[in-house]
Amino acid sequence: MNILIMGGPGAGKGTMSAKITEKYNINHISTGDIFRSEISNQTDLGKLAKSYMDQGLLVPDEVTNQMVKSYLEHLEDPKNGFLLDGYPRTLDQALAFNELSEGTALAIDKVIAMELDFSVLAGRITGRRLCKNCGEIYHLVTKAPKKEGVCDVCGGELYQRKDDTEESLKVRLDEYTKQTQPVLDYYDEKGLVRHINADQPIEQVWQDVQAALEME
Ligand code: AP5
Ligand code: ZN
Numbered sequence: 001m002n003i004l005i006m007g008g009p010g011a012g013k014g015t016m017s018a019k020i021t022e023k024y025n026i027n028h029i030s031t032g033d034i035f036r037s038e039i040s041n042q043t044d045l046g047k048l049a050k051s052y053m054d055q056g057l058l059v060p061d062e063v064t065n066q067m068v069k070s071y072l073e074h075l076e077d078p079k080n081g082f083l084l085d086g087y088p089r090t091l092d093q094a095l096a097f098n099e100l101s102e103g104t105a106l107a108i109d110k111v112i113a114m115e116l117d118f119s120v121l122a123g124r125i126t127g128r129r130l131c132k133n134c135g136e137i138y139h140l141v142t143k144a145p146k147k148e149g150v151c152d153v154c155g156g157e158l159y160q161r162k163d164d165t166e167e168s169l170k171v172r173l174d175e176y177t178k179q180t181q182p183v184l185d186y187y188d189e190k191g192l193v194r195h196i197n198a199d200q201p202i203e204q205v206w207q208d209v210q211a212a213l214e215m216e
Helices: 013-024 031-040 044-053 061-073 091-101 118-126 166-189 202-214
Strands: 003-007 027-030 082-085 110-115 128-131 137-139 193-197
Touching: 003 013, 003 166, 013 027, 013 082, 013 110, 013 137, 013 202, 027 031, 027 061, 031 044, 031 061, 031 082, 044 061, 061 091, 091 166, 110 166, 110 202, 118 128, 118 166, 166 193, 193 202
Parallel strands: 003 082, 003 110, 027 082, 110 193
Antiparallel strands: 128 137
16 A cells, blocks of 8 residues: 655654554655755755755755655565655645656555644644654653653654744745645545544544545
């Protein structure tokens, strides 16, 4: 099963992606995570991506499309499919991915749309903390670690993302409305989208996501 998860910044895509990929044994392909790993390895791609990401802007389509294509071509262990998290997020990316995947084993089966009011997102973004070591996602209020600043899973140090500021969030929301909303409409027309109310406790959202994935 190949799944696409969509939603605004802080909608809970990463939180659900961890659960989905574990339960269905599929690969997690998050373009945001790939860019962040390129940044921490100080590659040329990382340097380029950083200049956009820190401001909340999208990385140019050509760069992103090429990166995803190469990532999919070199997947070491293809598992039972994949979950694309954060890609495609412009109409150009959706068309490029369609060209690459249509009629092949890479075609998308379902799109999960995580929906919630923009007013909720600021609290999600500013309260988010991540484990430097294993990537586990926390929130100071809704999913606090047992010990402040320390990961429950691996004992790693928690950090805040550079683009998790109110200023950058405004730009990210604007990018989402202008560039990503049309992608959702594109997949809706194909009848692939399952709409999820993402403004519920994490466990309830997870129940709804599983029901949507298991429904024909
Ligand atoms: P990316 O990494 O994809 O970030 P994003 O889309 O802004 O989404 P987030 O990771 O911020 O949020 P999320 O939905 O995963 O929420 P999470 O589960 O963490 O992209 C970052 C940047 O990379 C982009 O701005 C762009 O520059 C670049 N980029 C990436 N892909 C690109 C592409 N295709 N093209 C061009 N550029 C690209 O949850 C958020 C918080 O809320 C957490 O603290 C969590 O614990 C909490 N939470 C989650 N669910 C709930 C719940 N149900 N109730 C209460 N709290 C919850
Ligand atoms: Zn950890």
